[in-house]
Amino acid sequence: MKALLSFHNRIVAALLAVFLLGTGAFGQTTALDDLFVRLKDSDEVAARRIEREIWNEWSKSGSPAMDLLLQRGRDAMAAGRTDEAIEHLTALTDHAPDFAEGWNARATAYYNARQFGPSISDIAHTLSLNPRHFGALSGLGAIFEELGREAKALEVYKAALAIHPHLAGVTEAVKRLEKEIGGTDL
Numbered sequence: 001m002k003a004l005l006s007f008h009n010r011i012v013a014a015l016l017a018v019f020l021l022g023t024g025a026f027g028q029t030t031a032l033d034d035l036f037v038r039l040k041d042s043d044e045v046a047a048r049r050i051e052r053e054i055w056n057e058w059s060k061s062g063s064p065a066m067d068l069l070l071q072r073g074r075d076a077m078a079a080g081r082t083d084e085a086i087e088h089l090t091a092l093t094d095h096a097p098d099f100a101e102g103w104n105a106r107a108t109a110y111y112n113a114r115q116f117g118p119s120i121s122d123i124a125h126t127l128s129l130n131p132r133h134f135g136a137l138s139g140l141g142a143i144f145e146e147l148g149r150e151a152k153a154l155e156v157y158k159a160a161l162a163i164h165p166h167l168a169g170v171t172e173a174v175k176r177l178e179k180e181i182g183g184t185d186l
Helices: 002-021 030-041 044-058 064-078 082-095 100-112 116-129 134-146 150-163 170-182
Strands: none
Touching: 030 044, 044 100, 064 082, 064 100, 082 100, 100 116, 100 134, 116 134, 134 150, 134 170, 150 170
């Protein structure tokens, strides 16, 4: 277990370094840059719409065949067929290794399969390709919470909120974890 926790500490440090120091060369377009500017300045209602637009952009691989693999993986996950989802998404990452959303989707499938190590590895790959991937950061925070690493979860959730201030569930998680970690005042 100590080796696993040490591994997680190294992953978080690397991910945060990519997030904080990365110039955002990967997974970026002018359209996405505009969406992220608007996301930071939006209210909660507008943020939901902008978030959908961002996810739509992230889901475009540039290849109809790769988009089909992504959709098949997502459909299998939605139907509760996690092993099938992992197979489709592994084919996607094999054939389109520079497509960040393929890695993120497979990270989600691994998370659903309770395979946290492979999920964290795919999250790291996602963030190396797309440092602004608030979904990947949110997923990493959830994994750390499940592993009882509340302080690490809080750190990662805050990084996600720095990108997407209205990210569903994350604001509440930050408040809850700050209270748990900080204790209560008497």
